[in-house]
Amino acid sequence: MPAKGVLVAVTADVVIAGGGVIGTAIAWRAAAAGLDVVLADPAEGDAASLVAAGMLAPVSEALFGEGALLRVNLLALARFPSFAAELEQVTGHRVGLRREGTLAVAYDAGDYAALMRLTAFRRSAGLEAEELDSRACRKLESFLTPDVHGGVLFPGDWSVDNRRYAAALREAAAAAGVRVVRDRVTAVLTTDGADGAASADGVAGADGQAHGRARGVALADGGEIGAGQVVVAAGSWSGAVHGLPAALQAAVRPVKGQLLRLRHPDGMPPVLTHTIRATVRGADVYLVPRADGEVIVGATQEERGPDLTVTAGAVHDLLHDAMSVLPVTSELVLAETCAGLRPGTPDNGPIVGGAGSGIPGGVLLATGHYRNGILMSAATADAIVACLTGQPPAAEWEPFGPGRFLAGEEER
Amino acid sequence: MPAKGVLVAVTADVVIAGGGVIGTAIAWRAAAAGLDVVLADPAEGDAASLVAAGMLAPVSEALFGEGALLRVNLLALARFPSFAAELEQVTGHRVGLRREGTLAVAYDAGDYAALMRLTAFRRSAGLEAEELDSRACRKLESFLTPDVHGGVLFPGDWSVDNRRYAAALREAAAAAGVRVVRDRVTAVLTTDGADGAASADGVAGADGQAHGRARGVALADGGEIGAGQVVVAAGSWSGAVHGLPAALQAAVRPVKGQLLRLRHPDGMPPVLTHTIRATVRGADVYLVPRADGEVIVGATQEERGPDLTVTAGAVHDLLHDAMSVLPVTSELVLAETCAGLRPGTPDNGPIVGGAGSGIPGGVLLATGHYRNGILMSAATADAIVACLTGQPPAAEWEPFGPGRFLAGEEER
Numbered sequence: 001m002p003a004k005g006v007l008v009a010v011t012a013d014v015v016i017a018g019g020g021v022i023g024t025a026i027a028w029r030a031a032a033a034g035l036d037v038v039l040a041d042p043a044e045g046d047a048a049s050l051v052a053a054g055m056l057a058p059v060s061e062a063l064f065g066e067g068a069l070l071r072v073n074l075l076a077l078a079r080f081p082s083f084a085a086e087l088e089q090v091t092g093h094r095v096g097l098r099r100e101g102t103l104a105v106a107y108d109a110g111d112y113a114a115l116m117r118l119t120a121f122r123r124s125a126g127l128e129a130e131e132l133d134s135r136a137c138r139k140l141e142s143f144l145t146p147d148v149h150g151g152v153l154f155p156g157d158w159s160v161d162n163r164r165y166a167a168a169l170r171e172a173a174a175a176a177g178v179r180v181v182r183d184r185v186t187a188v189l190t191t192d193g194a195d196g197a198a199s200a201d202g203v204a205g206a207d208g209q210a211h212g213r214a215r216g217v218a219l220a221d222g223g224e225i226g227a228g229q230v231v232v233a234a235g236s237w238s239g240a241v242h243g244l245p246a247a248l249q250a251a252v253r254p255v256k257g258q259l260l261r262l263r264h265p266d267g268m269p270p271v272l273t274h275t276i277r278a279t280v281r282g283a284d285v286y287l288v289p290r291a292d293g294e295v296i297v298g299a300t301q302e303e304r305g306p307d308l309t310v311t312a313g314a315v316h317d318l319l320h321d322a323m324s325v326l327p328v329t330s331e332l333v334l335a336e337t338c339a340g341l342r343p344g345t346p347d348n349g350p351i352v353g354g355a356g357s358g359i360p361g362g363v364l365l366a367t368g369h370y371r372n373g374i375l376m377s378a379a380t381a382d383a384i385v386a387c388l389t390g391q392p393p394a395a396e397w398e399p400f401g402p403g404r405f406l407a408g409e410e411e412r
Numbered sequence: 413m414p415a416k417g418v419l420v421a422v423t424a425d426v427v428i429a430g431g432g433v434i435g436t437a438i439a440w441r442a443a444a445a446g447l448d449v450v451l452a453d454p455a456e457g458d459a460a461s462l463v464a465a466g467m468l469a470p471v472s473e474a475l476f477g478e479g480a481l482l483r484v485n486l487l488a489l490a491r492f493p494s495f496a497a498e499l500e501q502v503t504g505h506r507v508g509l510r511r512e513g514t515l516a517v518a519y520d521a522g523d524y525a526a527l528m529r530l531t532a533f534r535r536s537a538g539l540e541a542e543e544l545d546s547r548a549c550r551k552l553e554s555f556l557t558p559d560v561h562g563g564v565l566f567p568g569d570w571s572v573d574n575r576r577y578a579a580a581l582r583e584a585a586a587a588a589g590v591r592v593v594r595d596r597v598t599a600v601l602t603t604d605g606a607d608g609a610a611s612a613d614g615v616a617g618a619d620g621q622a623h624g625r626a627r628g629v630a631l632a633d634g635g636e637i638g639a640g641q642v643v644v645a646a647g648s649w650s651g652a653v654h655g656l657p658a659a660l661q662a663a664v665r666p667v668k669g670q671l672l673r674l675r676h677p678d679g680m681p682p683v684l685t686h687t688i689r690a691t692v693r694g695a696d697v698y699l700v701p702r703a704d705g706e707v708i709v710g711a712t713q714e715e716r717g718p719d720l721t722v723t724a725g726a727v728h729d730l731l732h733d734a735m736s737v738l739p740v741t742s743e744l745v746l747a748e749t750c751a752g753l754r755p756g757t758p759d760n761g762p763i764v765g766g767a768g769s770g771i772p773g774g775v776l777l778a779t780g781h782y783r784n785g786i787l788m789s790a791a792t793a794d795a796i797v798a799c800l801t802g803q804p805p806a807a808e809w810e811p812f813g814p815g816r817f818l819a820g821e822e823e824r
Contacts, residue, residue: 260724262724265721265723309677309745310745310746311677311742311743311744311745311746312672312674312731312734312735312741312742312743312744312745312746313731313735313741313742313743315727315731315746316728316731316732316735316742319724319725319727319728319731320728320732322724323724323725323728329724329725330723330724330725330728331723331724331725332723332724333721333722333723333724334722334723334724334727334749337746337749
């Protein structure tokens with residue numbers, strides 16, 4: 001039922017808040033599964049997806065003690081190639097999946113010791129890792145500085161061109177019948193009148209408690225979209241969507257990342273084949289080559305709230321660290337500097353699913369993917385579409401439901 | 413007389429090739445002197461003027477043995493304030509002239525020794541210079557690193573907001589009746605048929621030799637502008653204008669300069685009052701504050717031909733050197749990176765005037781201002797308008813005529 005004085009302009013089976021790769025991937029797969037889907041996307045793509053480097057590196061990102069996160073990342077990596085292949089087939093566009101592997105290099109002995117500890121952890125997870133001395137590293141990447149102490153080749157860590165991938169997802173979603181509303185979701189609307197206008201009909205949430213059920217979303221321009229199922233996939237802005245438990249809103253925070261897009265000057269042959277991850281005196285930097293000659297250099301991790309400024313210090317440090325391991329970087333063109341916001345969570349894990357104390361029935365979350373949004377997009381779409389169609393998601397997602405942040409929480 | 417098959421769409425007393433600050437300043441003053449002026453400006457402003465930092469620093473730029481250049485720079489500086497005041501009065505816009513002076517700082521003992529030699533030279537030219545120890549430098553600019561070895565305050569080295577200044581010049585020129593043709597001048601056309609189409613009428617050039625006289629210019633789009641007087645003020649592209657002696661064309665080369673525009677994040681008070689010129693282990697960097705919170709950091713000097721790419725190495729080095737002397741730079745927002753081309757000459761001096769072997773009558777040059785285009789713009793306009801109206805330019809310009817590059821040269 002529409003709120004007083006507000007017309008429900010659009011209705012659908014499912015409304016998805018957020019037009020990043022997570023939301024768009026879900027929209028595509030949900031529409032392909034036969035659902036009528038509206039995607040509320042304030043801009044074309046979000047900052048995190050466009051700013052990303054597109055690394056598909058499940059282990060480089062998994063820290064000690066994060067075994068559950070590693071398992072879901074590996075699920076995501078295993079799913080990615082077939083998902084990308086279908087995307088390329090549907091759209092006719094290449095998304096730039098590169099499988100040359102990632103070469104992790106250590107600048108000094110301390111950096112090398114840290115890399116060896118990470119390598120042992122990766123091997124304990126059954127992953128391939130090939131230790132290389134400085135000379136062997138330079139055999140793989142001839143422009144590396146001879147100062148590199150040593151490295152490890154991770155053949156299973158790939159990359160994708162995040163911008164091509166995001167554009168292809170938008171195209172596939174549109175072709176599958178997804179309608180896009182160019183506005184921002186401000187609140188989940190429920191039948192119990194949390195928005196102060198709807199009637200309370202007392203339908204129980206999926207957790208068995210009476211919190212009402214989703215009946216749509218409110219938009220920033222004052223309109224509404226009516227839908228019985230709502231997916232909140234708004235990245236670092238997910239916490240700004242009202243109608244969710246306060247503890248869940250607070251669980252997602254923006255983590256600023258700045259990165260650079262370099263390109264080769266006319267006539268210069270490619271300086272890089274593999275993704276390079278380097279530790280330079282304790283600081284992490286990566287260089288990701290693209291088929292079109294671009295090289296992405298990233299990325300800072302800054303707790304600065306929703307700040308999207310590009311700072312002199314970050315650009316300096318990224319260039320300095322990149323030039324330390326790959327001196328020829330200085331000859332590349334600085335084509336773009338940018339900043340994005342990753343959706344971080346207290347345990348670094350994503351929030352995927354519904355069914356928690358205080359979560360209205362019919363509401364699902366797909367957020368908190370932090371640095372792994374591109375990697376996890378395909379597997380997240382599978383999990384959410386399973387939930388939307390009454391199927392169980394893969395077991396690897398079990399530790400990452402929203403319920404873990406909601407013990408004893410009251411709805412607000 | 414029009415060339416065969418080409419319509420002369422526009423005629424004027426004077427046509428000026430080039431829409432940078434030099435050409436636009438000349439256009440304004442020539443129109444104000446009663447001449448009918450057309451300015452051929454391919455874009456709105458040129459790269460060098462827009463990329464410049466706007467330092468008005470006659471001596472910092474004058475090297476040992478360049479006494480004539482110093483004298484013309486001092487003439488230019490003396491003229492600048494009244495010229496800027498008239499410009500502000502005519503347009504009603506401020507151009508951001510700052511007279512706080514320039515603080516030159518030396519990072520280490522070697523840098524300090526070099527600064528002391530420069531200071532002695534400046535004093536020998538009768539210029540004010542106040543030596544300051546590290547603490548006194550930080551009293552003037554509290555964000556300077558304590559590592560600064562020492563410095564010298566040059567109260568007579570000012571700055572102007574080059575973009576405001578260029579915009580005001582365009583407005584003043586338009587208000588004075590200057591017509592702008594949005595195209596690039598490819599050649600000076602003469603009555604002796606150097607362009608292969610006009611009739612040779614044998615009028616002698618200003619040097620008394622028979623090279624024909626200017627009758628206008630040819631444009632890149634195929635059109636022409638008819639005028640009995642032509643001013644070539646096309647900056648680093650001046651050498652690409654045909655119809656001038658080959659040695660003169662060869663005398664102007666592009667010298668690439670990259671610089672950065674930083675700005676303060678919201679709420680941060682200004683970090684700088686004076687222009688800072690620093691020598692950091694032999695490398696020169698400057699930081700120029702603007703009234704609107706911008707800080708310009710520059711500039712590289714690169715012999716790379718007409719290359720306008722922004723390179724990773726240059727941005728790194730500028731940020732590194734700026735942060736070395738003013739660590740708070742790292743907190744500033746990197747708002748823009750840009751590259752421009754300065755018109756350099758073999759002796760680092762400008763080329764202002766006409767009357768040389770092989771130069772057609774009625775043709776004047778105003779180019780080769782290298783790093784001092786903004787500084788010299790007012791005095792150059794005076795000198796060229798004097799030539800256009802049959803007056804002698806100031807004596808300081810005498811060593812900077814085009815004839816010095818033309819001994820025995822034949823027209824081509």
